[in-house]
Amino acid sequence: MAQTQQIPVKVGEEITVEINGYATQGEGVGRYKGFTIFVPNSLDGETVLTRIEMVKKNYARGELVLVLKDAPQRVEPACSLYALCGGCQLLHLNYQGQLEFKRQRLIDVLERLGGFKGVEVHPVIGMPEPWKYRNKVQYPFAINDEGKVVIGCYQQGTHDVVDTGECLIQHDLNSRIMNRVRELTQGMGISVYDEKTGQGLLRYVLVKNGFESGEAMVVLVTSSPEFPEGKELARMLATGFPELKSVVQNINTSGGNVVLGDRNKILYGEDGIIDRLGDLEFKISATSFFQVNPAQTKILYQKALEYASLTGKERVLDAYCGVGTLTLFLAKKAKEVYGIEVIPEAIEDAEENAIRNQAKNVTFVMGATEDVLPKLVNIGIDFDVAVVDPPRSGCEERVLQTFVQVQVERIVYVSCNPSTLARDLKFLVNRGYEIKEIQPIDMFPHTYHVECVVLVSRVEG
Numbered sequence: 340m341a342q343t344q345q346i347p348v349k350v351g352e353e354i355t356v357e358i359n360g361y362a363t364q365g366e367g368v369g370r371y372k373g374f375t376i377f378v379p380n381s382l383d384g385e386t387v388l389t390r391i392e393m394v395k396k397n398y399a400r401g402e403l404v405l406v407l408k409d410a411p412q413r414v415e416p417a418c419s420l421y422a423l424c425g426g427c428q429l430l431h432l433n434y435q436g437q438l439e440f441k442r443q444r445l446i447d448v449l450e451r452l453g454g455f456k457g458v459e460v461h462p463v464i465g466m467p468e469p470w471k472y473r474n475k476v477q478y479p480f481a482i483n484d485e486g487k488v489v490i491g492c493y494q495q496g497t498h499d500v501v502d503t504g505e506c507l508i509q510h511d512l513n514s515r516i517m518n519r520v521r522e523l524t525q526g527m528g529i530s531v532y533d534e535k536t537g538q539g540l541l542r543y544v545l546v547k548n549g550f551e552s553g554e555a556m557v558v559l560v561t562s563s564p565e566f567p568e569g570k571e572l573a574r575m576l577a578t579g580f581p582e583l584k585s586v587v588q589n590i591n592t593s594g595g596n597v598v599l600g601d602r603n604k605i606l607y608g609e610d611g612i613i614d615r616l617g618d619l620e621f622k623i624s625a626t627s628f629f630q631v632n633p634a635q636t637k638i639l640y641q642k643a644l645e646y647a648s649l650t651g652k653e654r655v656l657d658a659y660c661g662v663g664t665l666t667l668f669l670a671k672k673a674k675e676v677y678g679i680e681v682i683p684e685a686i687e688d689a690e691e692n693a694i695r696n697q698a699k700n701v702t703f704v705m706g707a708t709e710d711v712l713p714k715l716v717n718i719g720i721d722f723d724v725a726v727v728d729p730p731r732s733g734c735e736e737r738v739l740q741t742f743v744q745v746q747v748e749r750i751v752y753v754s755c756n757p758s759t760l761a762r763d764l765k766f767l768v769n770r771g772y773e774i775k776e777i778q779p780i781d782m783f784p785h786t787y788h789v790e791c792v793v794l795v796s797r798v799e800g
Contacts, residue, residue: 347372348391348399355407358385361440363448365428365787366400378403379495380431382410412436418507425495427508427785438463438781441789445757445779453761455768459776464638469784474548474614475631476513477598478503480524480531480541488525490517490544498534498596508785512555512582513546519579520544520557523572532562534596540566542591543598547623548582549614550633556585556612558625560598564590566606573607585609587625599626603684611688616640619667621692627685628661632782639753639792640668642778643726646751646794649673653723656747658708658738663689665728665753667698675700677715677722679708709735721745727752733759736766743770750795755788764793773798 348354348371358367358381367381375398378389386408389401406413416422416430429437442463449455466472478490481500491503505514524531524541532539543560557576559569566588573586586607591600603610603625611624617637623629630636643665647655649672657666660678662685670676670693678701680686686705693701704711708729725747727734733756742750750767754760764774775794782790 346394346396346399347374348376348394350391350394352391353388353404354391354401355386355388356381356401358383358387361444363444363787365432365440371399374399376401379428381406382413382432382436384410385413420492420501420503423494424492424501424503425497426492426503426506428495428787429785434465434469434784437784438465441781441787442779444787445777445789445791448757449761449764449777451761452758453765453768455761455764455774458774461776461778463779463781463789464635465781466635466784469781470507471510472632472634472784473506473509473513474550474633475545475629476506476509476517477543477545478517479543482531482533488521488531490521510548510550512548512580516546516555516557516576516580516583517544519576520559523575527568527572529568529572537562537594545598545625547612547629549612549623551615552613553582554584554612554614555580555582556587556609556623556625557583558587558589558599559606560589560591560600562592564592564602564604566604569604569606577607583608584612589625616664617668619664619692619696621662621664621667622688622695623662624684624688626682627688628682629664630782635780635782635790636664639780639782639790640665642780642792643751643753644668644672646775646792647672647724647726647749649724654721656712656722656725658712658725658727658734659729660689660703661685661728663692663701663703665726666701666703667692667696669726670698670701673700673724675702677701677720678703679711680705681707707735709737712738712741716741716745722747724749724751726750729754729759731756731759734763739763739766743767743772746797748797752793752795753790754793755782755790757789757791760791760793764795767795771798772796 356369358369360368366377366379377400380403388405393400412433489502491501530539532542545558588604590602655673655676657678660680666678689703779791
């Protein structure tokens, strides 16, 4: 009978560990007497002193106490909140090191979960200046121990809110608006939601910022439709920010940690803002998705277009299309494009965006892709090229099954989650497709997230 491995560490013990790799979220990984130890904020090649915080059957997690031998890629984190805040995970690793980590993570996951070896994964396309790149911020409200209103990121692994006055990956305007929202909430005595009791009004605040247009919007998520101070708060907020074109109340009466509810009320101005990507204009509303890093989004879309290899004769599917950003880029090169999206407000924005950009060869359909796509195919609408940009959960199997059934020649898969990407690629490769190449793009510098564009082609015969 196999012997059970003895656990050589206990909580509170300090041990020395050599780090020789990374876990999924960028934590250093080492072994101590053959036992796996995860140490956040440590780097590959380092020797560290760690204090054990958690012990499980197969691994332990430790807090970094001291770096005894540091890696050449180690840098001093530029943010004073880094040790507390869970927003970034890689500020202690220089930027080139971050890009190498992300590429290797993608390769490792594809091999481990998909069984893919030797796939062409290009070097990650990074940013010349990987700071202040986010056009959207979304923070919870809370009350601190002194009874003051705080707004900011959750501390990593907890629901404790770290008050965040400035963030190095957020556009300055986002931070300035956020700080004013905090002041007004405190000054007007508006109640803040407590997730433990379910009492209080303000749950989250979102700021969306059009980098090209200069327009901004604020979304205040409330636990109740009643918001007597809402219009006055919105008016006072707008007086300090001429860029602010829209303040919207989003009503979320559900428990749990889903951020946005289904109902919106306009408190000030318009129901959304306009922004531009390249030579196209887009409307962004309170609940619709728009890529958060505009500079890298252009590169992502250029790569998706390159992989789609459109000649102007193709019928193209854009699944999970959001407000139609990529759809309209594809429409410039295709005969016709169908965009499918499950969020009603996003489809409304997408249709308005098609009119705004005079795209007459685009059809948007509302519904879940896995429901809509088979129906389109059943009425004789099939596709030469499919572009998918699914959520982190990846594609529903029925979507992939339909691609196989209609023998789509080329699939361009935009992924933000290597694990579900590996699963979906395995499904396609087992049914007559091959992976041609993968281009990772750094959409979220200083975090462990990696985005990539994959070209998948049907194997002839």
